[in-house]
Amino acid sequence: MISRRIQPDRAHQERVERSIFITQLLVGSATLVLTAVAGLVDDQLFSQELFLAGILIIFATTALSAALPWRRLPKGAIAVLPVLDLLGLVIAREGEPLLGTTFLLVFPVIWLATHFGARGAAGSVALATILLWGAGWLRGVPMTADEIPRLAIVPVMLAFVAATTYTTTRRAAAQWVLLTQQSELFEGALRRSRRQENTLDAIFNTIDFGVVGFDRQAKPNFINRAQREMFSRFGVKDGQLSSVVVYRDDHFTPYAEQDRPFQRAIRGESVDRATVWVGEPGHQSAVLISATPILDENENYDGGVMVARDVTAELRAIKARDDLVASVSHELRTPLTSIIGYLELALDDESLDPSTRRMLEVASKNSDRLLALVADLLTTASQHELEIVRGSCDLSVIVTDAIESLRVVAAERDIRFIVSARAPVHLEADALRLRQVIDNLFSNAIKYNNHSGSITVSLIEGATEVELRVTDTGRGMTPGEQIKLFDRFYRADSVRGSSVHGTGLGLRISRDICRQHGGDLRLESASGRGVTAIATLPRAS
Numbered sequence: 001m002i003s004r005r006i007q008p009d010r011a012h013q014e015r016v017e018r019s020i021f022i023t024q025l026l027v028g029s030a031t032l033v034l035t036a037v038a039g040l041v042d043d044q045l046f047s048q049e050l051f052l053a054g055i056l057i058i059f060a061t062t063a064l065s066a067a068l069p070w071r072r073l074p075k076g077a078i079a080v081l082p083v084l085d086l087l088g089l090v091i092a093r094e095g096e097p098l099l100g101t102t103f104l105l106v107f108p109v110i111w112l113a114t115h116f117g118a119r120g121a122a123g124s125v126a127l128a129t130i131l132l133w134g135a136g137w138l139r140g141v142p143m144t145a146d147e148i149p150r151l152a153i154v155p156v157m158l159a160f161v162a163a164t165t166y167t168t169t170r171r172a173a174a175q176w177v178l179l180t181q182q183s184e185l186f187e188g189a190l191r192r193s194r195r196q197e198n199t200l201d202a203i204f205n206t207i208d209f210g211v212v213g214f215d216r217q218a219k220p221n222f223i224n225r226a227q228r229e230m231f232s233r234f235g236v237k238d239g240q241l242s243s244v245v246v247y248r249d250d251h252f253t254p255y256a257e258q259d260r261p262f263q264r265a266i267r268g269e270s271v272d273r274a275t276v277w278v279g280e281p282g283h284q285s286a287v288l289i290s291a292t293p294i295l296d297e298n299e300n301y302d303g304g305v306m307v308a309r310d311v312t313a314e315l316r317a318i319k320a321r322d323d324l325v326a327s328v329s330h331e332l333r334t335p336l337t338s339i340i341g342y343l344e345l346a347l348d349d350e351s352l353d354p355s356t357r358r359m360l361e362v363a364s365k366n367s368d369r370l371l372a373l374v375a376d377l378l379t380t381a382s383q384h385e386l387e388i389v390r391g392s393c394d395l396s397v398i399v400t401d402a403i404e405s406l407r408v409v410a411a412e413r414d415i416r417f418i419v420s421a422r423a424p425v426h427l428e429a430d431a432l433r434l435r436q437v438i439d440n441l442f443s444n445a446i447k448y449n450n451h452s453g454s455i456t457v458s459l460i461e462g463a464t465e466v467e468l469r470v471t472d473t474g475r476g477m478t479p480g481e482q483i484k485l486f487d488r489f490y491r492a493d494s495v496r497g498s499s500v501h502g503t504g505l506g507l508r509i510s511r512d513i514c515r516q517h518g519g520d521l522r523l524e525s526a527s528g529r530g531v532t533a534i535a536t537l538p539r540a541s
Contacts, residue, residue: 014071020078021065027085027107028062031055031092038099054092054101061085078115082108083127090131102132102154106161113165121162129155209309216303218266230308234278234285246276251284261306265291268301275311286312332374340367369439372432388516393431395466395537396422396459402438403457406446414452422459425466427537433513434537437521438468440506441533445472448531464539465519471532477525485523486511510535 035055061084070078085108093101105128112120132151201224204211210227214220223231236244244262246255257263261271271291277284291306343364347357403417410417427434445455453473460467477485486508511521519537 017070020070020081023111024062024065024081024085027104027111028058030104030107031058031089031101034100034104038096048095051092051095051099054088054090054095057084057088057091061088075115079112079120082111082124085111086124086128086131090128090135093132094135102150105154105158109158109162110165113162114169117169118166121166125155125158125162128158209307212306212308214266214303214306216301221303227308230287230310244278246278246287247281247284248277249275251277251281261289261291265293265304265306268293268304271306275315284312285310286315333371336367336371336374340364340371343367369436372436388430388433388513390428390430393427393429393434395425395427395429395434395468397424398431398435399438399457399459399468402435402442406439406442409443410446410455413446413449415446415449416454418454418456420458425459425461427466427539429517429537430513433517437510437513437535440510441468441470441535444506444533445470445474445531448472449474462539466537466539468535468537469532470535471530473530476527476529476531477523478527482523482525 061081064084065081086105089101089104089108093099109121109124109128112124114120116123132154204222204224205226207224208226210230211222211224212220212227213222234244244260246260247253248255255276261274261276264271269291270293271289274289276287276289278287279285288309288311289306291304293304294302296302343360346352347360347364352360399419399422403419407417442455449455449472455473456469456471458469460469507521507523514521514535514537517537519535521533521535523531523533525531
């Protein structure tokens with residue numbers, strides 16, 4: 001434990017002087033009251049010279065306590081006052097032994113025990129005892145038999161008072177030290193809390209999304225700069241969130257008051273990324289809102305925090321992107337239809353030699369697939385589900401055809417397929433859509449593989465489902481990349497600027513196809529360890 005010595009300032013010194021005077025005034029006042037009462041009873045009291053001398057010493061000491069500048073004197077000089085009190089009280093007792101002046105000795109004893117610790121306590125009792133017994137022996141008249149027991153009991157009483165005072169003073173001092181330390185700890189915690197509060201305020205006022213904190217009475221108690229700017233733009237005054245009319249995704253249907261995100265938040269509900277439109281139709285802004293309730297130590301609702309972000313520009317950019325994809329896809333269909341038509345006419349020519357017919361059949365087949373991909377782009381842009389036409393098909397044959405179709409592309413990078421022996425796997429599914437899934441998985445395994453790598457393909461049949469596993473030996477993916485893997489148009493930062501081309505739609509479409517069949521698609525990967533794509537399909541639907 002480290003105690004710090006605090007230098008007394010002027011105010012502290014003045015308090016010490018005041019304390020000295022008040023303590024001495026207490027002795028003087030008690031003596032004055034005792035003298036006044038005794039004087040009313042015995043009018044000959046003041047004729048006793050010793051009694052009068054002792055009283056005058058007490059009054060003079062009181063005057064001395066008020067007159068001297070104690071802050072300029074050493075602390076030990078204070079002991080002069082209680083010593084003079086002891087001397088005056090003993091002299092007054094000698095003048096009138098039966099008056100009860102002896103009881104007033106407790107005041108200077110308490111004083112010395114309080115201010116000077118154990119030495120003051122022991123010294124005051126010893127000094128009072130010496131003075132009492134010394135005065136009795138110096139009196140010149142032998143002490144009576146009744147007086148000796150009274151003189152003997154006085155030191156015992158004074159010792160008890162001094163010991164009690166000393167113990168109480170030490171306990172009070174220890175408590176004072178403890179309180180001082182706790183006060184310092186509290187002040188330090190308060191300073192840290194204020195610093196953290198200022199830091200959080202600075203952070204919240206720096207970020208570009210709005211933050212609103214509110215109490216259990218739904219009164220906002222914190223609004224950051226971005227939120228105030230948003231309120232100003234939407235015409236909200238004094239944080240009256242309930243006055244804001246918000247619209248649903250169609251931009252025209254207003255939310256019912258009880259369904260508004262803020263109303264839900266003040267009821268203690270959590271709001272997870274709800275998008276609302278604010279403003280008059282035609283001049284609206286999209287706001288993404290999330291809210292979380294705050295619970296007290298008893299798990300009771302105690303307010304909450306709402307976060308809002310203006311996502312108007314983002315939604316408009318997404319819509320513009322989808323419009324562009326839809327427009328381009330629509331424009332591609334016309335020339336593709338023409339190409340397919342002319343290829344069919346060319347294949348109808350019976351004079352074609354076999355090699356030319358084989359090449360035209362490959363071109364026709366891939367044109368059909370390209371037309372299906374364009375249709376998928378249109379479907380993705382319009383948020384419609386892909387059309388599934390079920391029929392009997394063999395998954396192993398679809399896998400074999402896909403491998404043969406992509407073997408030439410794989411050979412360009414010296415990538416080989418490792419395929420285990422496969423028995424027929426019959427499904428009730430859309431063969432065209434399954435081929436689309438498998439082509440996408442094989443294409444990714446080729447594009448993102450290492451040069452001279454390999455692709456392992458296996459079909460695992462279970463009691464209720466079939467599992468297709470496609471494992472490459474490429475660079476793999478980080479956990480951060482895997483989180484957004486199935487987002488539309490998402491491509492990892494590591495390949496976005498590379499020569500590997502893609503739209504970021506293949507995995508999303510492939511997963512949708514698997515799910516529409518009652519299965520699923522997932523990927524397992526670690527950075528530098530390749531990727532395993534796992535497509536599951538039900539045996540029967």
